[in-house]
Amino acid sequence: MLSSRLPLMVFTFGMGFLTVWSIAVHVITFNTLPFGSLYVAGLTALIGGFAASALSGAVAPLFLSERARLPRMDLHLPAAKSYGGKIWIITGCLTVAFLYGALTQYKTSAFTPFWLVCMISAVAALMLARDVKTPVLRFTPQAPDASLGTGRGFLVVAALMLVFYFVTSIPDADDSLLLNMAVGAGANREALYAADTMLGIPDLAFMKSTYRLEAFQLLAALISDMTGLQVIQSAHIVIPALICIWSASILSLLHAALFGRSFLATTLFHLAWLAALDGALESYGYHAIPRFFHGKAAFVTAMVPLIAFLTVFAVRHRNITAFLVLGAAMIVSLGLTANALYAAPLTAALCVAPMFLLGDMRRKLTSLGLVLVILYPAALAGVLIFFDPPEPSEVEAVGQIGGMFWGLLGANYSHLAGLCLMFGAAMAAILNRDLRFISVYVLVLFALILNPYLWDFYGRAVTGNLNSRLMWAVPVPFILAILAGVVWTSSVPLRRTLTLVLIGGFVILPGSVIHTAQWGIAGLKIPQPDYAIAQQVNGMTQQDGLILAPEEISTWIPTLDGARAVVEGRAIYLAQRKKQLSEEEYANRATALGLLTADVISADDADAITQALRALDVDAILVPQDHPAFAFVSDRQAELGYRTRAPIDRYVLFVE
DSSP, X not given: OOOTHHHHHHHHHHHHHHHHHHHHHHHHHHTTXXXXXXXXXXXXXXXXXXXXXXXXXXXXXXXHSSTTXXXXXXXXXXXXXXXXXXXXXXXXXXXXXXXXXXXXXXXXXXXXXXXXXXXXXXXXXXXXXXXXXXXXXXXXXXXXXXXXXXXXXXXXXXXXXXXXXXXXXXXXXXXXXXXXXXXXXXXXXXXXXXXXXXXXXXXXXXXXXXXXXXXXXXXXXXXXXXXXXXXXXXXXXXXXXXXXXXXXXXXXXXHHXXXXXXXXXXXXXXXXXXXXXXXXXXXXXXXXGGGTTSHHHHIIIIIXXXXXXXXXXXXXXXXXXXXXXXXXXXXXXXXXXXXXXXXXXXXXXXXXXXXXXXXXHHHXXXXXXXXXXXXXXXXXXXXXXXXXXXXXXXXXXXXXXHHHHHHHHOXXXXXXXXXXHHHHHHTHHHHOGGGHHHHHHHHHIIIIISOTTTHHHHIIIIITTOGGGGGGGSOHHHHHHHHHHHHHTTOOHHHHHHHHHHHHHHHHSTTSHHHHSEESOOSSOOOTTHXXXXXXXXXXSOTTOEEEOOHHHHTTGGGSTTOXXXXXXXXXXXXXXXXXXXHHHHHHHHHHHHHTTOSOOOHHXXXXXXXXXXXXXXOEEEEETTSHHHHHHHHTHHHHTOOEEEEETTEEEEEO
């Protein structure tokens, strides 16, 4: 049997490597050091990884002891009279109010009624729990496990995640910026992240200071430089393969800690929920395994559950090792995505809140130790705020919470199921007094995060109007897997069958990855033929030329090794650059982009566009043959100085 140390060693090596790498990258990017410093950082990170794996035995008790094991659940239906009339009346009224609030949210996306119901329900459940003498759910400890066999189970999980990643493809236009950061790092080796590398404007400031936190892109740049692979190959093939294996170790160890020998089944439930929740742009599954070419996917999928688990374990058992690993997890999360600057501490804060509010003085004091864990992200946040404030977000409006839930929960059925789950969680304390922590968790979540009266503030001051990412701090797939796992380990055949039917049903319904991903062997997660056209256009233009192309093509030009400058990769980036560009430069680029989106081009518009193209010195224009822009450029080809006209698929490329 493979040793249980195998997933532990993979986990600790990855944590050690990524912790050191992330810290080193922060030093490099905040000081704009040369590319060669990445080699020093990589070597140091390797040493850190091997050193951490040598200490894997010290980490083992966090996951392979009985201390975190969840109990067996038994369903008990006591006589109705044992509850008393008050509980029935209040519960009935709250259920009716929930139905009204849920239907209002579902039909009109008006969140406030549902928010009020959940807040009141959580408070009521906590108060009523004191009067419930006979709980509906009873818990008994699980029998001790002789051996977990986590080695083989981990390999199964890793193999499934690798296959799942490499047979699905969901391209992401964010690559336009993220991969360009890696491409630009290799092209401008003197000072990393000192200036923008997409628009070809000398000394244009780096787009957004928060991206200096992300170590993922520079790891792709380093691997590309070492191996001769293209940056996109490093970012889409090499790193995701390693992340799949490392994330598999995390999920396997978490489920081993909670469910013992049943960990493989519950880990597979976790993967199934990730597939089932892939139905919308902000959803947990959308930012999961198929997107492991971005660090934020690994953060949402693996690091958020890990942070939640370590927070509870550290505070509950006053465990120094758990606090230390939790601190490392915070640093690693920042290296994966800048969103972790607020989402990672928030994950821990939400988990510690019930223990702080319900615990004795000793537990309250232990909970305050969380302050030490978040010192590193807090320090980086201070550096950004005082020395390099981030530019405005590309998203101009925060939107409403109700609308955000559609993007988070996706399909109609998953939306309704999610609303029911939130209400049920708010009322959990009534089922068993030991479940008060769930009701408190919901109460804190709704009072401090999903609060309609704080929503605009979070958009302005924290998330850049991307408030759906606040919900990344709630590990919903992990929570669903835990619920399924508790039912599964209760060892009642009917319950197990119903669990499999429920999860399987969600996986095959329209909102799952089965229906949203492109299936087939896919190393590079790219849209075709757009990517191939971008390669052609890039190869047919001058080394120092400026390209104007439709967004579906201009998105991918900056991702190429040897990428030419573009007027803009994506239109949403232009808003972020408004403070960086002069008024004239900004107006010219906006006008040039307008050529490719205008339904009609008037004479006045044509003159303004001509002037903008000349001012920008656009050397190449790609236009669709069936678009008014084609007629405009054809009519003014000589005036604009374009001598060559080359058809590419449904487009025509005009080149000086």
